[in-house]
Structures are given as C-alpha cells and as structure tokens.
Amino acid sequence: MPEKKSVTDSGTSKVGWKERLGSLQYLPRFFGKIREVSPGLFYANILARIVNSAIPVLLLWVGKLILDEVVLQIGETDKDFTRLWMLVAIELGLAVVSDLISRATNLTDTLIGDLYSNKSSIEIINKTSEIELSQLEDVDFYDKLERARRQTVGRVSLMSNIMAQLQDSITVISLVTALTVFEPWLIALLILAVIPAFLNEIKFSQKSYSLARGWTTERRELDDLRYVGASDITAKEVKLFGLTAYIAARFKKLSDAYYKVTRRLAIRKNLWGGAFNILGVLSYYGAFVLIIIRVVAGVLTVGDLTFLSGSFNRLRSQLQNIFFRFSQITESSLYLKDYFDFLDLETVSDDPGTTVPVPDIIQQGLEFADVWFKYPGREEYVLKGVSFKVPAGRKLAFVGENGAGKTTLIKLALRFYEPVKGKILLDGTDIREFSKEAYQGLFGVIFQDFVKYNFSAGENIAVGNIGEVHNRDKIFSAAEQSLADQVIASLPGKYDQKLGRRFTDGLDLSGGQWQKIALARAYMKDARIAILDEPTSALDARAEYEAFQRFIGLTEEKTAIIISHRFSTVRLADTIVVLKDGRVLEHGTHESLMENKGLYAELFTLQAVGYN
Ligand SMILES: Nc1ncnc2c1ncn2[C@@H]1O[C@H](COP(=O)(O)OP(=O)(O)OP(=O)(O)O)[C@@H](O)[C@H]1O
Structure with a gap:
C-alpha cells in the first residue's frame, strides 16, 4: 500500500551511518572509471581546481593590502599611488585568472560528465546482456536495474562534487592558516557555528536516500504509467478505451502519495536547516563585532578588519559547502554502491568447466526426455514430463491452446532456463555439457514478440545475423525468401528506409509487414536449427501458408520447430506435437493425428469448419 509507506516503514531501505560511510569505499573505483574515460581532461580538471583553490585567500589578502594602502595614502601629504595601483592590478589579474580557470573547470566537468555517462550506459547495456533471462524476468532485478540506470545521469555530479570538495578543502586550509595567524579563537567560533547545520544535513540526506530507495518499485510504476499515458505505441488503445482519466488518476494517486512523504521531508529539512543557518549568521556578526572592537582599540588595521571578516565569512560559507x-x-x-552492485551482479553461469564441442552437423536431432519445469518462484509446473524428438533435418510443429507451454519449451530448448527434472539432448549429449554461447549459436529464432527496432529496414533484417549487416546481397536474399522484399519495394527509402514511429523520418509498417521483415531474420543466418514461434500470426492466411511453404522448402535439410495456431501451416510439418496443460497429449503426422480423432483432429476440424 504505497499511501501508507513512509521513510521508516521499510526496514530494508533504512540506511545507517555505517552503510553510508562504507559506501565511500566505492569512490576510488568510481574515480578510476572517470580517469579511464579521459586521463587528459581528468588531470586538467584537478590541476585547474588546485590552482583556483588558492585564489580566494590571495584575493582577500590583496584586498587588505589595498585598504591599508588607501588609509596610509589618505594620511600622507606627499601621496604616491604606485604601490596602490600595482595592488589593484594584481587583484584584477587574480579575478580574471580565477574566472578563466573556473570556466575551464566547468568545461572539463561537462566533457568528462558526458563521456562518463556514455560509458556507463554502455556498461549497463553490456551487463544486461550477460544476465540470464530468468534474472531479467525477476522484479528485484528490475529494481536494481532501475537504480543502476539512474547512476548514468545522476552520478556525474558526484565527480564535480568530489573535485569541488578537494578545491574547497585547500581553500579552507589556506583561510584557516590565515585566521590562525591573526585570531585563532575565530576558528573555534566558526566550527561551533557550522557543526549543527552539518549534522542536520547528514541526517536528512540519509532519510531522503532511504525514502527514494524504499519507493523504487512505485517510482518504476510511475514511469510505466507515464509511458502508457503518453506514448505513441499506446496512444491508440488509450484513446479508444478512454483510459486517460483512469491512468491519470492512478498516476495522481501514486505520485501524490510519494509527493506527500517527500514534501514532509523537504519541509523538515529546510526548517531545521534555516534555523541552523541563522546560528551561523549570528556567529559571523559576533566575530565581526569583536574584530571591530579590536580595530577601534588600534590592535588591528582597517585592512585587517576586511581581511578577517572577509576570511571568516568566506570560511563559514566554504565550510558549510564542504x-x-x-x-x-x-x-x-x-547510489554508486547500487550501480557497482549491479555491475558486480553474479551472472548465473551453468556452463561446465570443460565443454563438449557442439556438433558441426546435427546427426540425430534434439530430444526432450521427461522434462519437468516450473518458473522460478512459482509453485505449479508448466511442463510435466514432456518427451519428444525433433529428428535432424525434420520439421516439428507444436500445437496447443494458449498457455499450454509451447513458448516455454522453446525457452528451455534455447537454455534460457534449465529443466527442474529430466534432460534435453542434442545428438545424445545433454545440452548443459555444451558451452552455452556455442550451443545458442546453433539456433536461428524468431519469437512471437520479436523486436521492432527503430533502425532501417535493411538493419531490421540484418539483426538476425548482425555480423552481416553490410552484406547487402545477403539481406536482399533473406528479404526475398521471407517475402519482405515486396514490402520493402513499396517503401520510399527502400532498404535504407528507417522503420518505426519514434523518429521523424521513421515509417511504421502493418503487423503483417513487420512479420515479413522479422521472418527474413531467420534467413540471415545459416542456423542448424530454426525456430519460428508464431511470427506469422498477423500474415493473411495465404501469405502465412506461402511463407511456411517457402520456409520448409528453403530449409529442406534443416531441423526446424514451428509454433502456429493455423492448422493449414501446422499440417506442413513432418511431426506435430500436441500439448495440453504442460503434457504431450498426442504426436504424429497430420494424417495419423487425424485418424486418431483426438484433440488435434477436433481443433483441426473446428478451424476447417470455420473456413467453410
Ligand atoms: N516468465 C514467466 N514466469 C512465470 N510464468 C510464466 C512465464 N512465462 C510463461 N509463464 C506461464 O507458463 C505457462 C505456459 O506459457 P507459454 O508462454 O509457454 O504458453 P504458450 O503455449 O506458448 O501460449 P500461447 O499460445 O498463448 O503463446 C502459462 O501458464 C504462463 O502463465
């Protein structure tokens, strides 16, 4: 219940001092990564900040000398302004240099920030690819991914902050040294004035992190609602079903709840912060009065007054900043800890130490032997003792009602998941004995929910074998085989036509046209085993029949698994496996299954009657 959630609700999201200070250990690794993106910019930035850190105290000191010189010259009858103008020139020079260096610092900050953010985005993309599908489908994983993703943009400021901290620390040391020489007691006063504000700051930032962390799932839901409510992909349905008000209300309810807790925290933080700040201001004026008294008593000069009060004020704001x-x-x-936690996330590798080489030519075929499977975290079995064979060079079709377990079988055959019991064998070898990468490389798969990339038509085909992205002939021939060439011929930009609606020059296709493009991916690779999981459902009946006939003809000696709800297509397969509730109900050729008069014959007749 998000409304009831507060900072303190979630025990797991509470963050203590230990965890907080402990997270500082990630800084060296973080800086290592930043340095890697551009050592030149990195060192230039440090150098610029070191030089600039000494300037404030120099400016104050020259200011003091100017004032003392002015007072001196007022009292002189024979005035000489040489030294005065020289000091003013130095002050001006320092101000200009300081400004130029600040700009150089900002520039390098921005450049390094951009480079780092690009690099970490690529790291996240790469890491995600290493992660098992089972982990990708896990909710906790998504929360981690969401937190890690935020690092790429949010953490750039961390670098500037640490660099600025280094710079300000040097400035503080120089100011403290100066103040200690003149009036050491001012330092004590200052520290007393700043510490409460510091503790307050720490306390509230800790709370705000805990809050953000505790609300990760809800923030993800807000993102999702924002997407559903304001995206070209969902617009059609949202408009037609009149979902806007419903989505907006859900968003409002959730965002209001989040706003309530963040507002409460922000108000408390600022009220306390304001009160402690006044303490700092009071201490400054206390010090100011004491310095004035000493100047009037003749212990300090007017220049000392400006130097000391200036240094004190500067030191106070600098310490507060620090x-x-x-x-x-x-x-x-x-947050950095979350990011590195994500990068260090162990990818479940079940590849055996030594692997059996995958067969060059498949001799016997693929076999499921009494395979049982349930999804992680689920009680019920989705596959219950499934056994069947896909002989080498033959075509096998799965038939079954929605949810029967067809796609799950494919996921297991591809080693996205492991069976709970039983084995899957390729040419008699348990598929777990092959290197996963080499094994998966044997397959050419088109899923029912294939991805529509916002790339060109040619690239959308080439993704089936991205190494051949520049091989135009291969792309043309794949398109021809899947009938995508007719679709592409009608596009203004032909193979270079950008697809999708995301970008202004993109052009969207119909569902069936997209499927023809996706189907071409299957022809890009000389896969040993082809799997088509309903990628033709949006094709019209004739086109699907034609596409499959071509597929079967063109992959004559290839092993293939096809999932389709259209029986005119299914009957083209050598073997048909009928699944029901995770079990193989029947299997055989179209003719034998028809003779059997079982579920297959029933479903086939039902569909045939529908066409009559
Ligand atoms: N990632 C998952 N986590 C948990 N359960 C899942 C997951 N994917 C599928 N299931 C469940 O497993 C069962 C089989 O799903 P599967 O996708 O294999 O069916 P299917 O036969 O391909 O169905 P369809 O014809 O609708 O595509 C369903 O009950 C489904 O809810």
Whole structure:
C-alpha cells in the first residue's frame, strides 16, 4: 500500500551511518572509471581546481593590502599611488585568472560528465546482456536495474562534487592558516557555528536516500504509467478505451502519495536547516563585532578588519559547502554502491568447466526426455514430463491452446532456463555439457514478440545475423525468401528506409509487414536449427501458408520447430506435437493425428469448419 509507506516503514531501505560511510569505499573505483574515460581532461580538471583553490585567500589578502594602502595614502601629504595601483592590478589579474580557470573547470566537468555517462550506459547495456533471462524476468532485478540506470545521469555530479570538495578543502586550509595567524579563537567560533547545520544535513540526506530507495518499485510504476499515458505505441488503445482519466488518476494517486512523504521531508529539512543557518549568521556578526572592537582599540588595521571578516565569512560559507557536499557525496556514494552492485551482479553461469564441442552437423536431432519445469518462484509446473524428438533435418510443429507451454519449451530448448527434472539432448549429449554461447549459436529464432527496432529496414533484417549487416546481397536474399522484399519495394527509402514511429523520418509498417521483415531474420543466418514461434500470426492466411511453404522448402535439410495456431501451416510439418496443460497429449503426422480423432483432429476440424 504505497499511501501508507513512509521513510521508516521499510526496514530494508533504512540506511545507517555505517552503510553510508562504507559506501565511500566505492569512490576510488568510481574515480578510476572517470580517469579511464579521459586521463587528459581528468588531470586538467584537478590541476585547474588546485590552482583556483588558492585564489580566494590571495584575493582577500590583496584586498587588505589595498585598504591599508588607501588609509596610509589618505594620511600622507606627499601621496604616491604606485604601490596602490600595482595592488589593484594584481587583484584584477587574480579575478580574471580565477574566472578563466573556473570556466575551464566547468568545461572539463561537462566533457568528462558526458563521456562518463556514455560509458556507463554502455556498461549497463553490456551487463544486461550477460544476465540470464530468468534474472531479467525477476522484479528485484528490475529494481536494481532501475537504480543502476539512474547512476548514468545522476552520478556525474558526484565527480564535480568530489573535485569541488578537494578545491574547497585547500581553500579552507589556506583561510584557516590565515585566521590562525591573526585570531585563532575565530576558528573555534566558526566550527561551533557550522557543526549543527552539518549534522542536520547528514541526517536528512540519509532519510531522503532511504525514502527514494524504499519507493523504487512505485517510482518504476510511475514511469510505466507515464509511458502508457503518453506514448505513441499506446496512444491508440488509450484513446479508444478512454483510459486517460483512469491512468491519470492512478498516476495522481501514486505520485501524490510519494509527493506527500517527500514534501514532509523537504519541509523538515529546510526548517531545521534555516534555523541552523541563522546560528551561523549570528556567529559571523559576533566575530565581526569583536574584530571591530579590536580595530577601534588600534590592535588591528582597517585592512585587517576586511581581511578577517572577509576570511571568516568566506570560511563559514566554504565550510558549510564542504559539510553540505559531504552529505551529498555520501548519499551519491550510496547510489554508486547500487550501480557497482549491479555491475558486480553474479551472472548465473551453468556452463561446465570443460565443454563438449557442439556438433558441426546435427546427426540425430534434439530430444526432450521427461522434462519437468516450473518458473522460478512459482509453485505449479508448466511442463510435466514432456518427451519428444525433433529428428535432424525434420520439421516439428507444436500445437496447443494458449498457455499450454509451447513458448516455454522453446525457452528451455534455447537454455534460457534449465529443466527442474529430466534432460534435453542434442545428438545424445545433454545440452548443459555444451558451452552455452556455442550451443545458442546453433539456433536461428524468431519469437512471437520479436523486436521492432527503430533502425532501417535493411538493419531490421540484418539483426538476425548482425555480423552481416553490410552484406547487402545477403539481406536482399533473406528479404526475398521471407517475402519482405515486396514490402520493402513499396517503401520510399527502400532498404535504407528507417522503420518505426519514434523518429521523424521513421515509417511504421502493418503487423503483417513487420512479420515479413522479422521472418527474413531467420534467413540471415545459416542456423542448424530454426525456430519460428508464431511470427506469422498477423500474415493473411495465404501469405502465412506461402511463407511456411517457402520456409520448409528453403530449409529442406534443416531441423526446424514451428509454433502456429493455423492448422493449414501446422499440417506442413513432418511431426506435430500436441500439448495440453504442460503434457504431450498426442504426436504424429497430420494424417495419423487425424485418424486418431483426438484433440488435434477436433481443433483441426473446428478451424476447417470455420473456413467453410
Ligand atoms: N516468465 C514467466 N514466469 C512465470 N510464468 C510464466 C512465464 N512465462 C510463461 N509463464 C506461464 O507458463 C505457462 C505456459 O506459457 P507459454 O508462454 O509457454 O504458453 P504458450 O503455449 O506458448 O501460449 P500461447 O499460445 O498463448 O503463446 C502459462 O501458464 C504462463 O502463465
């Protein structure tokens, strides 16, 4: 129940001091990564900040000298402004240099930030590809992915913050040294004034991280609702079903609940922060009064007054910055921990140490031997003792009602999941004994929910074998085989026509046209085993029949598994396996199954009657 959730509700999302300071250990790794993206920019940035860190105290000191010189010259009858103008020139020079260096710092910050964000996005893409499908379908995993994704844009400021911290620390050291020489007691006063604000800052940033973390799932839901409510892909249904108000209301309910807790936190943080800030201001004016008294008493000069009060004020704001940033840094480091946790996520590797080489030519075929399977975290079995063979060079079709387990069989055959019991064998060898990569490389698969890439038509075909993306002839021939060539011929940009609606120059296709493009992917690769999981459901009956006939003809000596709900297509297969509730109900050729008068014959007749 999101409305009831608060910062303290979720025990697992509470973050203590230990975890907070512990997360600082990720900073060296983080800096290592930043340095890697551009060592030149990285060191230039550090150098610029070090140089700039000494300028504030120099500016204050020259300011003091100017003032003392002015006072001196007022009292002189024989005035000489040489030294005064020289000091003003130095002050001007320092101000200009400081400004230029600040700009250089900003520039390098931006450039390194962009490079780092690109690099970490690529890292996330690569890491996601290493992760097992079973992990990808896990909710906890998605929360981790969401937190990691936020690092790519959000963590760039962490670098500037740490660099700025380094710079400000040097400035503080120089100011403290200066103040200690003149008035050491000012330092004590200052620290007393700043510490409460610092502790307050730490406390609230800790709470805000806990809150954000505890609400990860809800924030993901908000993103999802935002997408559903405002996307070209969903617009058709949302408009037609009149879902806008419903989606907006759901969004509002959830976002209001989140807003309520964040508002409460923000108000409390600012109220306390404001109160502690006043303490800092009071301490400054206290120090100011004390310095004035000493100037009037003749112990300090007017220049000393501006230098000391300036240094004190600067030191106070600088210390506040440092403390404030420290809490930001520890908070960002906590996110960094999430990011590295994601990168370090163990990918379940069930490849045996030594692997059997995959067969060059499949001799016997693929066999499911008493395979039982249930999805992780689920109680009920989806496959219950499934056994069948796909002999080499033959075509096998799965038939079965929705949810019977057809796609699950494919996922197991492809080793996206492991059977709970039983074995899957290729040429008599348990498929777990092959290297997963080499084994999966044997297959050419088109899924029912194939991806429509916002790429060109040619590239959309080439994804079936991306190494051949520049092999135009191969792409043309694949398109011809899947009948996609007719679709492409009608596109203004032909094979270079960008597809999809995401971009202005993109052009969307009909469902069946997309399927023809996707089907061409199957012809891009000389796969040993082809799997077509209903990729032709949107084709008209004639086109589907033609597509399958071509497929079977063109892959004559290839092993293939086909899933289709159209019996005119299914009957073309050598063997048909009828699944029901995770079990093989019948199997055989179209003729033998018809003779059997079982479920297949019943479903076939039902569909045939429908066409009469
Ligand atoms: N990732 C998953 N996690 C948990 N259960 C799943 C998952 N994918 C599928 N299932 C369940 O497994 C069962 C079989 O699903 P599967 O997709 O294999 O059916 P199918 O025969 O291909 O159906 P259809 O003809 O509708 O495509 C269904 O009950 C489904 O709810």
